[in-house]
């Protein structure tokens with residue numbers, strides 16, 4: 287049975303949700319599931335904006351057929367040619383002989399790379415700012431490459447000021463009947479997962495997101511329809527502000543998160559003492575993570591949130607404890623920059639993780655490393671405690687300063 291919701295009289299949400307999926311992209315845990323949004327416009331012509339993942343094809347097709355109410359589908363606009371949105375192209379081509387696929391040159395290249403289907407005479411190739419009239423509605427196309435794939439574009443409907451934004455402004459989490467932002471408590475229930483989605487999936491492409499925001503800035507936008515997560519028909523300034531912050535690698539909050547690897551609890555002990563000392567110094571909202579027990583996607587979300595990071599790692603095989611090494615590599619791959627970082631190393635006979643963490647951080651942009659780097663030999667003793675307390679003072683002073691590092 288169909289399950290749809292109206293966005294406006296002419297535009298219907300025909301997507302669906304998967305609450306069974308364990309790992310999105312076979313990488314990211316999605317404990318609250320994920321939504322695959324698709325939108326159908328009914329006018330003199332009918333147009334579908336993207337399809338959905340294969341896991342919900344049955345629900346999706348029922349939604350589309352019900353909403354069409356026996357009308358043919360004239361256009362399928364593909365804003366993003368990644369399979370979580372494209373599993374139903376061939377099915378739609380078979381069901382609707384007059385259907386035309388609308389995409390840019392790269393979109394059509396990717397369709398042919400992923401699938402074997404006869405597209406002869408079935409495609410419309412668009413370029414930047416091309417338009418597609420549907421009747422009262424007109425679609426305008428804006429190429430937004432590398433947000434987060436090269437073929438990505440956004441579609442703007444001018445009569446109702448609706449932006450179909452592809453993966454931009456998306457979020458992990460299934461939609462629970464309430465598909466609109468004004469029906470949810472976004473800050474309490476959705477912001478953390480939106481940040482985790484952005485940081486891990488789009489985070490590397492900050493400059494390209496900034497270019498897209500600049501391109502869209504001239505448009506009057508009443509509704510933002512992303513491919514994942516809730517639909518924005520209010521508070522759009524908030525959405526644009528938070529994307530501007532994330533994409534410029536500005537910390538979302540002036541606060542500290544402590545990340546540690548600890549084999550036998552001694553490095554963890556040092557982190558707990560540091561966190562307690564910071565609390566005594568008046569620092570609030572301190573976050574602490576055991577990086578061996580926390581999926582890296584949650585750690586990445588936290589580095590996008592926090593201005594100050596404390597990285598604590600044992601020395602392992604003369605290098606950095608593997609979980610921390612992986613975390614640092616991911617930070618670098620995602621272009622993370624502009625943070626203040628404190629370092630604690632542990633090593634029973636040849637501590638080296640501090641120096642090696644510093645080297646990796648120095649390869650990133652605008653990373654300020656606080657002094658001293660604390661060295662623990664096996665477990666915290668009086669001399670290393672002194673060093674830890676000095677680091678606490680440096681951190682507390684920097685946090686009180688209220689400004690993140692700017693080169």
Ligand code: FEO
Nearest residue numbers: 366368370453513
């Ligand atoms: Fe939701 Fe980039 O696919």
